[in-house]
Amino acid sequence: MAFTSAAEIEAFERRLADAVRTGHAEDLDIIGYGEVTIAVKLATPHGDFACKRLVPFSSRDAAEHTAALIASYIAQLTDSGIDVVETETPILTRPEGHVLYCVQPLLRSGTLGPDFLRGKTAEEAAPHVRRIFEHIRDAVTPRLAPDGQLSNWVIDGNRLRYLDVGTPFLRNERGEDLFDFTEQTRALPAPVRVIVNRFLLHGILDNYHSVRGQAMDFLGNLIKEGLADIFPPLIPLANEVFALSPEITEKEVRAHYKSDAQTYAFIQSARRADRWVYRKLLRKPYPYLLPPPIDRFG
Numbered sequence: 113m114a115f116t117s118a119a120e121i122e123a124f125e126r127r128l129a130d131a132v133r134t135g136h137a138e139d140l141d142i143i144g145y146g147e148v149t150i151a152v153k154l155a156t157p158h159g160d161f162a163c164k165r166l167v168p169f170s171s172r173d174a175a176e177h178t179a180a181l182i183a184s185y186i187a188q189l190t191d192s193g194i195d196v197v198e199t200e201t202p203i204l205t206r207p208e209g210h211v212l213y214c215v216q217p218l219l220r221s222g223t224l225g226p227d228f229l230r231g232k233t234a235e236e237a238a239p240h241v242r243r244i245f246e247h248i249r250d251a252v253t254p255r256l257a258p259d260g261q262l263s264n265w266v267i268d269g270n271r272l273r274y275l276d277v278g279t280p281f282l283r284n285e286r287g288e289d290l291f292d293f294t295e296q297t298r299a300l301p302a303p304v305r306v307i308v309n310r311f312l313l314h315g316i317l318d319n320y321h322s323v324r325g326q327a328m329d330f331l332g333n334l335i336k337e338g339l340a341d342i343f344p345p346l347i348p349l350a351n352e353v354f355a356l357s358p359e360i361t362e363k364e365v366r367a368h369y370k371s372d373a374q375t376y377a378f379i380q381s382a383r384r385a386d387r388w389v390y391r392k393l394l395r396k397p398y399p400y401l402l403p404p405p406i407d408r409f410g
């Protein structure tokens with residue numbers, strides 16, 4: 113049985129569209145902002161769900177193609193040994209395009225990776241981080257990659273699960289991306305979109321398909337999550353599990369994080385400027401919800 117009925121998800125989408133139109137996100141239970149998507153809670157009589165809305169697609173075909181890619185992504189991650197949170201992908205047809213949602217059961221906040229590790233010492237965190245690293249190591253190939261960041265893992269007792277499937281990192285044997293990332297970068301203002309698509313996207317994506325890139329992202333991201341204290345002692349663990357040679361160093365992780373944070377901070381400030389132009393000059397509602405400014409340097 114589907115997690116949510118068509119009527120429930122339609123009503124939810126209308127509520128979200130209203131919040132976007134009015135810019136009043138307070139009326140929504142936002143549970144997480146990604147760089148592109150937002151995750152919003154949907155309460156129903158038969159349980160609570162996390163609904164993650166991708167940027168609307170320009171055609172029904174593009175949305176259906178993406179839903180099929182997500183299904184294949186989940187199957188391939190599962191084959192590599194990862195326990196993926198059960199996900200449904202309804203598609204709604206709306207004036208602004210074809211909206212694809214990833215719907216999952218809402219997981220308890222204390223089980224989400226960053227919450228789970230908060231307050232733990234590096235020693236206490238290490239066995240959990242080791243399991244995450246092993247899953248990343250076993251999954252990453254030139255054709256497949258999870259987004260290994262801590263915020264995408266759920267730790268519940270002995271069970272370690274992965275939740276971020278809305279961006280399928282899949283490539284064919286020629287190294288071409290199967291997911292059209294440029295559909296998602298449509299959320300960016302035009303000049304920024306051109307720069308990102310042309311100069312940044314391929315490099316950003318290459319990073320996911322290498323265990324070195326995954327290790328750097330995971331460790332650097334701990335700074336953003338306010339877990340900077342525990343990251344230096346975890347570096348030797350990354351070097352060991354990923355068999356990195358040359359070994360990565362704290363200095364390298366900090367430099368990687370800084371350049372990454374600058375890229376995303378630039379993109380987010382461009383989006384806020386774009387929103388200002390829409391609202392104040394064009395007097396049109398800005399069609400996306402933006403995350404609040406993030407303090408990325410912990």
Ligand SMILES: Nc1ncnc2c1ncn2[C@@H]1O[C@H](COP(=O)(O)OP(=O)(O)OP(=O)(O)O)[C@@H](O)[C@H]1O
Nearest residue numbers: 144146147148149151162216217218219263276279
């Ligand atoms: N099923 C869920 N239950 C509870 N919280 C969730 C669930 N799914 C996502 N979240 C919260 O929302 C955040 C963002 O979700 P997710 O990682 O799936 O997408 P994303 O990171 O926004 O995608 P991207 O950055 O690739 O656009 C998660 O890190 C988590 O904090």
Ligand SMILES: [Mg+2]
Nearest residue numbers: 146263264276
């Ligand atoms: Mg994520």
